Amino acid sequence: MADIVLTHTKAKPQLREATAWDQVKHNRNWLGFWFMLPAMGFLIFFLAYPLGLGIWLSFTDTKIGRVGQFIGSENYEWLWDDAIFWLSVTNTLVYTFVASAIKFAIGLYLALLLNENLPFKAMLRAAVLIPFIVPTVLSALAFWWIFDSQFSIISWSLKHLGIIDYNINFLGDTTWARICVIFANIWRGVPFVAITLLAGLQTVSPSLYEAATLDGASRWQMFRHITYPLLTPIIAVVMTFSVLFTFTDFQLIWAMTRGGPVNATHLMATLSYQRAIIAGQLGEGAAISSAMIPFLLAAIMVSWFGLQRRKWQQGENND
Amino acid sequence: MTDLPTTRIDLKGVLSATAPTVAKDDHSEGMSYLQSVPRRLVTLYLPLSIIVVILLFPFYWMALTSVKPDAQLLDMETYSPFWTWNPTFKHFYKLLFESHYPRWLWNTMYVAVGATMLSIIASVLAAYAIVRLRYRGANLVGGLIFLAYLVPPSILFIPLATVVFQYGLFDSPLALILTYPTILIPFSTWLLMGYFKTIPFELEECALIDGASRWQILIKIVLPLAIPGLISAFIFCFTLCWNEFIYALTFLQSTQNKTVPVAIVNEFVDGDVYRWGSLMAGALAGSLPLVILYAFFVEHYVSAMTGAVKE
Numbered sequence: 001m002a003d004i005v006l007t008h009t010k011a012k013p014q015l016r017e018a019t020a021w022d023q024v025k026h027n028r029n030w031l032g033f034w035f036m037l038p039a040m041g042f043l044i045f046f047l048a049y050p051l052g053l054g055i056w057l058s059f060t061d062t063k064i065g066r067v068g069q070f071i072g073s074e075n076y077e078w079l080w081d082d083a084i085f086w087l088s089v090t091n092t093l094v095y096t097f098v099a100s101a102i103k104f105a106i107g108l109y110l111a112l113l114l115n116e117n118l119p120f121k122a123m124l125r126a127a128v129l130i131p132f133i134v135p136t137v138l139s140a141l142a143f144w145w146i147f148d149s150q151f152s153i154i155s156w157s158l159k160h161l162g163i164i165d166y167n168i169n170f171l172g173d174t175t176w177a178r179i180c181v182i183f184a185n186i187w188r189g190v191p192f193v194a195i196t197l198l199a200g201l202q203t204v205s206p207s208l209y210e211a212a213t214l215d216g217a218s219r220w221q222m223f224r225h226i227t228y229p230l231l232t233p234i235i236a237v238v239m240t241f242s243v244l245f246t247f248t249d250f251q252l253i254w255a256m257t258r259g260g261p262v263n264a265t266h267l268m269a270t271l272s273y274q275r276a277i278i279a280g281q282l283g284e285g286a287a288i289s290s291a292m293i294p295f296l297l298a299a300i301m302v303s304w305f306g307l308q309r310r311k312w313q314q315g316e317n318n319d
Numbered sequence: 320m321t322d323l324p325t326t327r328i329d330l331k332g333v334l335s336a337t338a339p340t341v342a343k344d345d346h347s348e349g350m351s352y353l354q355s356v357p358r359r360l361v362t363l364y365l366p367l368s369i370i371v372v373i374l375l376f377p378f379y380w381m382a383l384t385s386v387k388p389d390a391q392l393l394d395m396e397t398y399s400p401f402w403t404w405n406p407t408f409k410h411f412y413k414l415l416f417e418s419h420y421p422r423w424l425w426n427t428m429y430v431a432v433g434a435t436m437l438s439i440i441a442s443v444l445a446a447y448a449i450v451r452l453r454y455r456g457a458n459l460v461g462g463l464i465f466l467a468y469l470v471p472p473s474i475l476f477i478p479l480a481t482v483v484f485q486y487g488l489f490d491s492p493l494a495l496i497l498t499y500p501t502i503l504i505p506f507s508t509w510l511l512m513g514y515f516k517t518i519p520f521e522l523e524e525c526a527l528i529d530g531a532s533r534w535q536i537l538i539k540i541v542l543p544l545a546i547p548g549l550i551s552a553f554i555f556c557f558t559l560c561w562n563e564f565i566y567a568l569t570f571l572q573s574t575q576n577k578t579v580p581v582a583i584v585n586e587f588v589d590g591d592v593y594r595w596g597s598l599m600a601g602a603l604a605g606s607l608p609l610v611i612l613y614a615f616f617v618e619h620y621v622s623a624m625t626g627a628v629k630e
Contacts, residue, residue, distance in 0.1 A: 031533055032454025039445035039504050040460075042437075043467050046479065047501040051470060054478035060483075063540040106370070113367045124371065126617045131374050133620075137563040137580035138602035142377040145384060145595055153380065156395050162544045187374065192624065199625035248471035251564035255584050269473035269565075276477045277569055300469050 055293075057286035064280040084263050085288065088271040090283040091178070095267060096247045099185045103242055104235075106186065107193025112223070114194065115201045125195065140255035141249035143184045147171050147256075171257055172265035181265050184252055189245075193238055200234035201227065236302065242298050248292065268292050351591050366495030378606075385410050385600035392595055407604070410600035419574060420601060427578040428608075430492050430567075431560035434499035438556055439549065442504050446511035447537050451523065461512065468505035475501070483570050494570040495578070499560050506559070507552040510623060515541060551623035554616050561609055579605040 005013055058075055062068030079085045114125060131139060147170035155167040170176045204227060212222050248270040253259065259266035259274060266274075270290055276285020326498045354362075384392065386406035391398045415422045447455065449461045478497055480489075488494035511561055518541055526536045542549070567581045574586060587594060 028452055029454045032448045032452040032457065035444040035448035035452060036460065037444075038437075038441035039464070039508060042441060042500045042504055043464070046482070046498050047467055047470060047475065050475050050478035050482055053482065057478055057481070065406045107368070110370055113363060113370075116363055118363075118367075124367075124618075125621075126373060126614070128374060129617075129620070130378065130610065131607050132624075133558060134378070134606040135580050135609070137562075137564050137584055139381075140375055141583065141598060141602045145599065146377060146380060148595075151395065151595075153395055153400055156400060159473060161358075187377070190370075191374065195621060196625050199621070200371050240544075244469060244471065248473040250473045253582070254564070254568075272473070272477065273565070273569075277480070282477055282481065285581065286477045289477055292474050296471070296474075300466070307341075 054286050055290050057283055058284045058290040062282040063285075064277075064282060075284050076291075078284065079143070079287055079291070081082055084266070085271065088261055088266040088268050088288075089291075091265060092247060092267045092269075094178070095249070096184060096243060099182050099246050100239065100243050101191065101195050102182075102186050103189040103246075104239055108191050108197055108235075110190060110194040111197035111201055112227075114198050123204050125198070129191045129195055131188055132195075135189060136251045137255045139188065140184060140252050142172070143180070143187075144256050147180050172261055174261055177257055177261055177265050181253055181256055185246060185249065186254065187243055188252065193242060196238045197231065197234065202230050204230050213232075236305075240299055243302075244296065247295060247299070324489050361473050377626065381599045381603050381606075384595055385597075385603050389596060397501065410596035411604070413597050414600050414604060418597075419577075419586075420579075420604070422575060423577055423579045423582040424574060424605070424608075426492060427561060427580075427605075430495045430499070430578060431557050432491075433496040433505060434560050435553060435556040437496065438500040438503035439552055440508055441500065442507040442511055442552065443542070443549075445504070446508045446515055447541060449508070450512050450515040451520075451541075452533070464505050464508050467501070468509065472502060472563070476565050479566070487597070489570060490572045490576055492571075492576060495567055497564075498566050498570070501562060502559060502563065503556040507542050507556055510555070511545065511548055514545045518544050547622070550616060551619040553622055554612060555623040557612070558609055558620075 042303060057068070059069050059070055059072060060068030060247065061074070085107060112120070113126070145151075149169045149172055150167060152170060153168065154170070155164070158164045158168075159166075167178060175266050188308065207220055209225050215227070248269055249267060250273065251268050253265055253267055254273070257265045259270045263271075272285040272288035275281050275286075275288060354595050383401075383403065386408065387403045388405060388407045388409070391403055391405075445464070449457045449464075483494045483498070488497065522544075523536050526540055531539070564578070564580050565580075567578045568584075571575055571577050571581065574582070577585070579601075583598065583605065587598050587601055
C-alpha cells in the first residue's frame with residue numbers, strides 16, 4: 001500500500017499542465033531553435049548582413065573613414081565607362097573558363113589513371129592531393145620564384161636545351177603573365193577535381209565494365225557510355241564549385257602579380273580590393289564585388305540542376 | 320539512465336561495420352590482365368608520372384631554394400640549379416630568430432584553432448537539429464546553409480571590413496576568429512549532416528524511451544558514433560583557416576598580429592635579390608604543419624572533401 005501511495009505522489013507533478021518553460025525545453029520547434037542559434041548567429045551577423053550591406057554600400061559613395069551618402073547607381077555608371085573594370089571582367093571570364101576546362105580535363109584524366117590497379121596507390125593519391133593542402137599563397141610564392149624574370153628555372157632549362165636563347169619575362173609580359181597565373185590555378189585545382197571524381201569512379205560497379213568487355217566495347221566506348229553517364233552528377237557539382245572558386249579567386253593573383261602587368265591579370269576580386277581597401281573607395285569596390293553576384297547565381301543554378309538530375313537518376317528516396 | 324554508457328559501447332561495436340566507412344573497396348582488379356605491360360607503361364605509368372612530377376615540383380623547388388646558399392641561388396652556371404651539395408640552414412635561422420615568424424605562426428595557429436572550435440560546436444548543434452529534430456522549416460534552413468557555402472569571401476570582405484571596424488575588432492585576431500566561421504560552418508554542417516544521417520534512428524528512440532534528453536542523446540550517442548566525421552570536419556576547417564588570405568589581409572594591420580600567409584607576402588617581399596632563400600623557407604615552414612597533419616589523417620581528409628561534395 002505504502003509503495004503505491006509513494007509512487008502516486010511522485011508521479012503526480014508530471015501530470016501538471018505544461019508550462020511555457022516546458023514548451024521551450026521540450027517542444028521540437030523550440031529545441032530546433034536553440035540548437036540552430038549559434039550557427040544562425042554567425043551566419044546572420046557575418047554573412048547575410050554583410051551581403052546586404054555590400055549591396056547597399058555599392059549605392060553609396062562611402063570611403064574609408066567617412067560615412068557615405070546614397071548616390072543611386074552612380075558607381076555602376078562610373079564602372080560602365082571604366083575600361084579597367086571591363087578588362088577585369090574579361091580577364092575573370094577567360095581565367096575561369098580556360099582554367100576550369102583544363103582542370104576538368106586533366107582532373108578527369110588523372111582520376112581515371114588513379115582508378116587503375118596501381119602499386120603504391122594510397123601513397124600516390126596522398127601525393128596528388130598535396131597542392132590542395134598547402135596554403136595557396138605559399139605555393140603561389142613558389143610559382144613566383146619559378147616564373148622569376150632572371151632566375152627562372154624554366155628559362156634556364158629551355159636555354160640549356162637550346163630551345164630559346166633569352167630569358168622569358170614570365171610575369172612581366174601581359175600574355176605570359178596570364179598564362180602563368182592560369183597555369184598556377186590549374187596546378188592548384190587539379191587535385192581537388194581528380195580526387196573527388198576518383199571517389200565517384202570508385203562507386204561504379206566493375207561488373208558493368210566486364211559486361212561491356214564481353215560485348216566487345218572499346219575503352220573509349222566504355223568511358224563514353226558507362227563511366228561518363230554515371231559520373232555526370234558528381235561532375236556537375238565538382239565543376240560548379242571549381243568554377244565558383246576560380247571566378248572569385250583572389251589570393252593566387254595577389255601573391256603572384258597583384259593584377260599587373262598593366263592590369264593584365266586583374267580579376268574582379270583583386271580590382272575590388274585595390275579600389276576599396278588600397279584606394280579607400282569602399283563604395284566603388286563594393287559595386288565591383290556586387291557585380292560578381294549575377295555570375296555566381298548562374299553557377300548556383302547549374303549546381304541546383306545538377307543535384308536535381310542526381311536525385312532523378314538514383315530514385316526519389318535517396319538521403 | 321545508468322546503463323546508457325554500456326549500451327553505447329555495445330552498439331558501437333555492432334555498428335562499426337555499418338558506420339561510415341572512409342576507404343571504399345578497390346574493385347578495379349580483375350580485368351587488368353587484358354592489358355599488356357608495354358601498353359600500360361605508355362598509357363598509364365608515363366602520363367601519371369608526368370602529372371605527379373609537375374604537381375610536386377614546386378615543393379621540391381621550394382625546399383631546395385630554402386637550403387641553398389645565396390651564392391648558388393643566383394649563379395646558375397657554375398652550380399647545377401637542380402641540386403646543392405652544401406645545404407645551409409641560414410635562411411631558417413634568419414626566419415626563426417631574426418624575424419617575427421614564430422609570432423606569425425602562433426597567430427595563425429591561435430586563429431585557426433579558435434575559429435575551428437567555434438565552427439564545429441555550432442555545426443554539430445545545427446546539423447543535429449536539421450537532421451534529427453526536424454523542426455518546422457528544417458529543410459529550408461538546410462538549403463539556406465548550402466547556399467551560404469556558395470557565398471565567397473571575395474564579395475564579403477568590403478562590407479565585413481566596415482562591420483569589423485564598427486564592432487571595434489579591427490586589427491585583432493578576434494576579427495578573424497569570428498569571421499572565419501562563416502566559411503567553415505556551412506561546409507562542416509553539411510559534412511556532419513551526412514554523418515548523422517548514417518546513425519540509425521532506432522538508437523535515439525531507445526534513448527528517448529529510457530528518458531534521455533535531446534542533449535544527452537547528442538553527447539552520449541550521436542557524437543561518439545560520428546567521431547570520424549568530427550575529425551574530418553576539424554581537419555578540413557583547420558586547413559581552410561590556415562589557407563584563408565583575403566580576410567586576414569583586410570582586417571589585420573600591425574606586423575605583430577599578422578598570420579603566416581599575409582605576413583610572408585607583405586613583410587618578406589623587399590627589393591633584396593637574396594630574399595628568395597628566406598621567402599621559400601618561410602613558405603615551406605608555413606606549409607609543414609598542414610602537411611604533417613594531413614599525412615596522419617589522409618583518409619579523413621579525402622572523406623571530408625568528397626563527402627561535402629556528395630551531400
